[in-house]
Amino acid sequence: MPSSLTGFEPAPLGDFLRRASSYALIATPILFFIVFFLGPLLYLFVVSLLEPSKTELYGTRLTLENYERILVDDFYHRIVTRTLLVGSLVTGTALLIAYPVAMAIARMSPRWRILAMIALMFPLMLSNVVRAYGWIAVLGRQGVVNSVLIGVGAIDTPLAMLYSIETVVIGLMTILLPYMIISIANALTSIDRAYSEAAQSLGANPWRTFIHVTLPLSSPGVAAGMQIVFFLTLSAYVTIALLGGPRFSLLVSLVYRSAMAFQWTQAAALAFVLLTVALCVGTLIVLVLRPGRVQGRG
Amino acid sequence: MNRLGHILQIGLAGLAYLLILGPTIVVVIVSFSAGETFAFPPPGLSLRWFVEFFAADNMTGAFLFSLRVGATAAIAATVLATLAARFVVRQRGATSGALQSLFTAPLVFPAIILGLALLLFYRTINVGGPAGLVLAHVLIGMPYAFRLVLASLQSFNLTLEEAAQSLGAGPIRTFFLVTLPIIWPGILSGGLFAFIVSFGELNVALFLTGPGYTTLPIEIFGYLQFPGRQLIIAAASTMQVALIIVLALTIERLVGLARVGRS
Numbered sequence: 001m002p003s004s005l006t007g008f009e010p011a012p013l014g015d016f017l018r019r020a021s022s023y024a025l026i027a028t029p030i031l032f033f034i035v036f037f038l039g040p041l042l043y044l045f046v047v048s049l050l051e052p053s054k055t056e057l058y059g060t061r062l063t064l065e066n067y068e069r070i071l072v073d074d075f076y077h078r079i080v081t082r083t084l085l086v087g088s089l090v091t092g093t094a095l096l097i098a099y100p101v102a103m104a105i106a107r108m109s110p111r112w113r114i115l116a117m118i119a120l121m122f123p124l125m126l127s128n129v130v131r132a133y134g135w136i137a138v139l140g141r142q143g144v145v146n147s148v149l150i151g152v153g154a155i156d157t158p159l160a161m162l163y164s165i166e167t168v169v170i171g172l173m174t175i176l177l178p179y180m181i182i183s184i185a186n187a188l189t190s191i192d193r194a195y196s197e198a199a200q201s202l203g204a205n206p207w208r209t210f211i212h213v214t215l216p217l218s219s220p221g222v223a224a225g226m227q228i229v230f231f232l233t234l235s236a237y238v239t240i241a242l243l244g245g246p247r248f249s250l251l252v253s254l255v256y257r258s259a260m261a262f263q264w265t266q267a268a269a270l271a272f273v274l275l276t277v278a279l280c281v282g283t284l285i286v287l288v289l290r291p292g293r294v295q296g297r298g
Numbered sequence: 299m300n301r302l303g304h305i306l307q308i309g310l311a312g313l314a315y316l317l318i319l320g321p322t323i324v325v326v327i328v329s330f331s332a333g334e335t336f337a338f339p340p341p342g343l344s345l346r347w348f349v350e351f352f353a354a355d356n357m358t359g360a361f362l363f364s365l366r367v368g369a370t371a372a373i374a375a376t377v378l379a380t381l382a383a384r385f386v387v388r389q390r391g392a393t394s395g396a397l398q399s400l401f402t403a404p405l406v407f408p409a410i411i412l413g414l415a416l417l418l419f420y421r422t423i424n425v426g427g428p429a430g431l432v433l434a435h436v437l438i439g440m441p442y443a444f445r446l447v448l449a450s451l452q453s454f455n456l457t458l459e460e461a462a463q464s465l466g467a468g469p470i471r472t473f474f475l476v477t478l479p480i481i482w483p484g485i486l487s488g489g490l491f492a493f494i495v496s497f498g499e500l501n502v503a504l505f506l507t508g509p510g511y512t513t514l515p516i517e518i519f520g521y522l523q524f525p526g527r528q529l530i531i532a533a534a535s536t537m538q539v540a541l542i543i544v545l546a547l548t549i550e551r552l553v554g555l556a557r558v559g560r561s
Contacts, residue, residue, distance in 0.1 A: 018469065021469065022385060025381045025384070025385065026381065026382065026385035026397075028378065028381055029378040029379070029381050029382040029401065029440075030382075030397075030400070032378060032436070032437075033400055033401070033403075033437070036416065036419075036433055036434070036436075036437050037403070037404065037412070037437055039419070040412075040415035040416050040418070040419040041411070041412070041415050043415065043418065043419055043422070044411070044414060044415040044418060044419075047418060057418065057421060057422065097310065097313075097314050098314070100306070100307045100310050100311075101307070101310055101311040101314045103307055104304075104307040104308055104310075104311045105311070107304075114554070114555075117555070118546075118550065118555045119315060119318075119319065120318070121546070121555050122542070122543070122546055123318055123319060123322060125494045125498065125542045125545075125546060126322065126498060126538065126539065126542055127497070127498030127499075127500065127514075127515040127518075127538060128498070128500055128515075129498075129500055129515045129518050129519050129522070130322065130325065130498075130515075130518070130535040130538055130539070131321065131322060132522075133321075133325055133518070133522060133531060133532075133535060134320075134321025134322045134324060134325045134535075135321050136522070136528075137321060137324045137325050137328060137336070137338070137532075138320070138321050138324055140336070142335065142336045142337060142338075143336075143338065144324055144338045147337070147338050147339075174317040174318055174321075177314060177317070177318055178318055181314065206300060227406070228406065231406055231408060234408055234410075235408040235409050235410045235411075235501050236501075237410055237500075237501060237504060238500045238501075238504070238515075238519050241519075241523070242519070242522055242523075246523075252410050255410060255411070255414060256410065256504065259414055259417065259505065264418060267414055268414070268418070271410070271411045271414050271415075272411075274408060274410075274411065275408060275411055278408055
């Protein structure tokens with residue numbers, strides 16, 4: 001806008017004030033994030049490096065023993081292995097189911113696609129405790145599956161299906177499945193149809209077109225979906241506790257229990273082990289799928 | 299061959315939707331049961347478990363507390379998100395990227411670690427009670443509000459603001475008289491989303507709730523760990539489903555839910 005035409009010349013002082021007020025306005029959310037997000041996380045990391053104390057929240061001496069205990073103890077090894085196993089099973093089965101479903105959604109007319117997406121968004125807005133309760137209602141002793149099986153005379157006494165690793169995997173997988181489907185479906189709908197048409201006109205059959213064109217182009221959505229499902233599995237304490245029972249533990253259960261037992265330094269170290277697992281698996285997913293190859297996407 | 303593939307895909311999609319939505323539908327049906335204990339299908343229909351829900355002080359207390367926390371956190375998150383998005387939309391390149399990563403970081407960060415970090419932080423500075431939970435929920439809800447407000451500002455023509463200012467309006471008048479009337483659906487949806495996130499949130503609330511200030515999801519979790527009286531939880535769950543349906547329909551009207559899922 002040529003200011004000479006409007007006769008409006010911003011005074012240098014007004015300009016300075018405007019810029020200063022714009023920085024003052026952005027400073028509020030940044031400060032909030034420093035005080036309540038970055039600061040507490042840094043503080044938690046420091047606590048994980050301090051010796052435990054019986055009277056205070058933590059001792060004063062710097063030490064690595066909180067981490068050493070996790071590294072040498074077989075108990076912790078089993079928990080980390082089981083956490084990785086559950087995380088991989090949940091992410092893997094979610095991917096296997098989500099990809100074909102996302103392809104079906106991507107082919108729908110825009111009207112139906114919106115409806116399909118809303119039906120996936122809605123359960124994500126519900127509390128996970130409600131959705132985990134749904135699985136208790138389906139698989140519990142008086143649940144739907146047992147009622148049906150007893151009703152048709154297949155069994156006499158109810159099957160005990162809750163409190164097993166399978167139930168935890170099924171529960172977490174179905175609770176998180178919408179994230180994976182939405183992520184892949186968005187990636188698939190944004191692929192230009194001209195690519196696969198070009199491949200087919202050059203003689204590639206549908207299968208080859210899928211492997212060499214569609215699949216690589218959808219990798220940003222696949223990578224993002226896998227990361228979010230894996231990360232949310234790591235944090236899902238309530239779902240794991242309800243479907244796995246009081247004696248089923250993953251890393252997150254140990255973090256929570258140590259904190260409730262006031263073992264702050266141990267809880268802090270376990271939290272950073274969990275974060276390390278998340279970062280390693282997240283990086284691995286990016287390295288294998290290389291979503292950065294697809295132009296214009298992260 | 300291709301045809302068979304499509305039929306398989308449709309079948310699998312049906313199965314996926316059943317697995318995703320089925321269990322919640324069972325809970326909603328069972329909450330209208332007339333029976334004493336859990337049974338599917340219910341022996342008869344009644345509203346007795348909703349009556350019990352409203353008669354149980356801890357349940358209604360947790361429900362009202364969740365509403366208050368959600369509303370307070372949503373308003374604060376939306377104000378912060380609008381301040382942040384107004385600045386970010388005018389930046390390019392590295393600054394914009396860095397600030398967007400910062401403000402959306404709580405979205406992917408394992409919330410259980412955040413809950414632990416905040417609990418320890420509050421204990422050290424001797425803050426506690428409902429305020430600590432609200433502040434944590436502001437943080438958790440902010441990424442959603444930020445994305446929605448940013449998206450609506452990105453499709454807003456910034457020259458309109460320049461025009462208002464060149465005609466002599468100050469920045470505050472410009473925002474309330476020009477920008478807000480155009481982008482309000484994005485801001486309101488952002489606030490509703492922040493409310494929804496707070497209302498169902500578990501991982502941070504596990505650490506930051508306590509006697510006298512428990513949210514509804516944590517109260518439900520407490521009930522579920524011990525057997526018995528499970529039908530009152532079905533009623534509590536149905537209350538939540540109903541509330542979320544109303545809010546989701548409102549967001550759909552304002553900006554379109556499918557668009558939210560894309561960002």
